[in-house]
Amino acid sequence: MRRFIYIAVFIGACFLPARTQQPLPGGVQGLRLWLQPGVINDSEARWLTDNRLTDQSGKTDSLQWMNFRPVILPQSSTPIPLDWSENSPGLTIVAVSNATAISEQSVWTIGRKNKTDLMVTNYRVADLNNQQFFDFPLERVTGPVIQTYFRRTADTLMDGHVVWLGGHPGQPEIPVQPFSGLLGDWMLYDHVLSPQERQRVDSYLAIKYGLTLDQSTPKNYLASDESLIWDARTMYPFSHRMAAIARDDDSGLLQLQANSSLLPGLPVISVGPLAKANAVNKSSLAKHTFFVWGDDDRPLVWNRDPLLGTVALQRKWAGQWTGRVDSQALNIYWDLEQLPPPDPDNHYWLILDEQNTDGGPTNPVYASKLERGENGYAFASLPESGPGRIWHFSLVQGPDFMVSPTWDAQPCSSNSNGTLTLNLWGGQSPYSLLIRQGDQRTIELNLDRDRWRTDALSTGVYDLEVRDANGQIFKNRIVLTNAPGPNLFQLDSDYHLEGGTVILKPDISPDHQPVFSWVTPGTELIHGPQLTATESGNYTLIAEEQGCLVSKQVEVLPEDQHVTPLKLYPNLIAPGGTFRLVWEEPKTEATLEVTSPTGLVVHRQRLLKPGTYRIQPGLKHPGWFVVSISWGTQKLVGKIVVQ
The missing domain is CATH 2.60.40.10 (Immunoglobulins)
Known part of the structure; x- marks a missing residue:
């Protein structure tokens, strides 16, 4: 028996015999059972099969959302019959889950009565009939993923078998817990999907649920007609946290608003005004229209250009338009709690260009100031586009004019x-x-x-x-300045204040006699090669010789101290304990802790790299709490108040 396991990032749910007149995910035939989350009311959901609620003896699950689509937080473990009695040359099972716990939990199980034949957890596939196990990569045990299971065997009778979604029967044969994360599509095919079929199904799920196909090897996104809607090699620098708006009638896919499920709210793109859910967005999209975007994985912090005076977000996004792409009224929304705040009297500006470059919007042809909307979002309208165009966009900050x-x-x-x-x-x-x-x-x-x-x-x-x-x-x-040219001087990239000052002075190359000037963090221009810095920040040295003008930026860091103040946003009142952290230390991984007045650590998480973080410690009682960040011998300390 041969098996292959594939993991990516995604969610969705209906029971269908294979029939060509109905839209199928990716247009792929052979779908025997398709389970999807169905909404009962604002808080309850149940599995749908063939667009009808399954019989679960009156039990319901908790309704949750992913990319404006309903998903299920399982509360029960009711079996759903497979009812498949004929032989087939193999099978494929595609399931979508979002594990939140690091403990091993049962995502789905197939068996008879209380006997488990096949179990998929967030860690592995367990074929208990043959005592064979296939481990998933450890870095994928939490978060939204697609798990795909293949079986190439003539013995694929499923008569009398049932599937448990999010739970397992009685006493499982391996020690795992019931699933406590989110569940979406569960699909059973009557054959082993070809690589091209898998690509179409995965692309459908990626678009529908704001998930990112594994791009360790560039992986294209395909429409149901096999056309290319994301060129993975061309767009490779922007293959992080992907999402899409799309209409693919042969897949039954209409995604009118979307964001990455890996970072919801940053950004959201919507056809027309943003609605509570994709299903209630009343806007329209032309047939066979796709806009797929991702980011370049740079930090969510400001980059200040001391030469041109611009302040731009380091992270950049790019998206690819394909298909018909008729005129659309598009809006883009940003969750302000996940963005570094602008300087006083400045605003967020969206900038966009259509240059096919890796560096983001280098010469923007469109700009729009963000307007504050509801629920902590700021938004701007987007220009019209056309097929084959590539958008590069990001945020800058500046005044009204x-x-x-x-x-x-x-x-x-x-x-x-x-x-x-x-x-x-x-x-x-x-x-x-x-x-x-x-x-x-x-x-x-x-x-x-x-x-x-x-x-x-x-x-x-x-x-x-x-x-x-x-x-x-x-x-x-x-x-x-000129582009990088002759080596006129040597200068370190960073310095530390000592006793409140530090002397900045270049080592001048013996064959050169340039004229020097410094630009301070406050944009003051000071002439001369030597500067006594009294504050931390970015300084720029300018050297000119015989018409050649070059520059180098250096960073002056605060004095080394064991404990320094930590600036939080907001830093006075944090309802529920949620606060925004702008982390700009570039050197190493750090640990954040939230501690109660009694010294109890109530929240701990790692900060893997610089960026803007939305910290949600889940504090349920009012009071003040200490927030600390530690790396090496360094420690930053701040305080939040929960009311």
């Missing part, structure tokens, strides 16, 4: 200038533009459009001022 510069630098060996592009957002044309270098007015003109480009500027330090028709003014200092 802002100018975002981009600089296409040239190497020192080039005799040509670079190209400066200004994107004007939130203002009203016409605009007046003034660019100064020292006391000299380098450029002064009027603009009647929101985008301006010039190659008339050489490298140097410039002061930028733009005024719109309503009198709004944006001012900024920009530093235009």
Whole structure:
């Protein structure tokens, strides 16, 4: 007997004999039993088979949600008959679950009466008839996954067999617990699915439930007609936390709003206004339309460019449009509790371009300020698109009226200038533009459009001022450098304050005599090679020699202390104990603990890398609690108040 186990990330549920007139997941034939969660009321659910509720002797399960789709938190272990008496050349079982506990639990079981023949847990497949076991990767024992089981054997009679979803009969033959996570689709096919069939079924589930197919080897997403809707190799840099809106009638798939189930709410894209559930979204989508997106796995923290004065989110997203792609009214929503807060007087801005690059939106053609909506979301509208287009998008922060510069630098060996592009957002044309270098007015003109480009500027330090028709003014200092060129100096990348100060001074190459300037965290320009820093933050050294201008950014870190204050958002009142943490330490893994006034640790989790975390310690009693983060000999401490 040969078996193959495949795991990915997903959920869904109906009993069907194989028949061509009904839509089938991925358009794949041979589906004998399809169980899906069915909604009874706001809190109760039961399994559906052939769009009818199964007979579970009046028992119901708890209704939960994943990617705006109903899923089941099992409360009972009622068997569901398989009723399959004929022989077949094999079988495939596809099941979707989201395990939340690290203990071994029974996801589904097949057997007769109280005898278990086959059990799938969050750790392994257990063929108890033949005493064969297949382990899943340890990193996949929790979280949403697809588990696929294959059997190639002529003896596939299922007459008299039943399936238990989320539980097991009586005393199981291996010591496991009933399932305490979420359950979705459970599908039984009457043959071993081919790799291409598996790909179509997996793609259907991925889109429906906001899950990410394993991209350790680039894996395409396919429609029911086998057409390509996500080119895994082209889009590989953005293959994390994937989701999609789609309409595939041959699959019976209509996904009008979606987010990644690995990080719900960051972001959500919806056709029309966001609804409570996908089923009650009343918007429409053209037939055979797909937009699949993912992110580049960078931290959810701000990246400050001291040369151009921009502040952008490090993480970038990209999505691919395929199919008909008629005109659609799209909105994008962001859960503010999972984003680092902007600076005072700044707002979140969505930026988007259609360049096919790995670096995200480098020269955005669309920008929209996020508006605050309901339930902690902020949203913006999205532009129209078309088939074959690739969107790159992210967030920046800035005032109501802002100018975002981009600089296409040239190497020192080039005799040509670079190209400066200004994107004007939130203002009203016409605009007046003034660019100064020292006391000299380098450029002064009027603009009647929101985008301006010039190659008339050489490298140097410039002061930028733009005024719109309503009198709004944006001012900024920009530093235009060459692309990386000759090694004019040596300088470490980070320093520590000692006694409240640290001296920043480059080692100058003996064959060069550049002129130096420093840009401080507050964008102050200070001339000279040496700078005494008195505050932590990012500093930029600028060196100019014979028309070649290069720069290097260094970070000044706080003094080494055993305990330093920890800044939380919000840091005064945290209803239910939930708070937002912006973690920017790049060096190593850390441990977060929430401790009660009596010293009891009530919550502990690992911080694997920098980012913005939404911490939910599940505190049910009012009072104050200590929050600490430890790594090595370092420790940060803060306090939250639960009311």
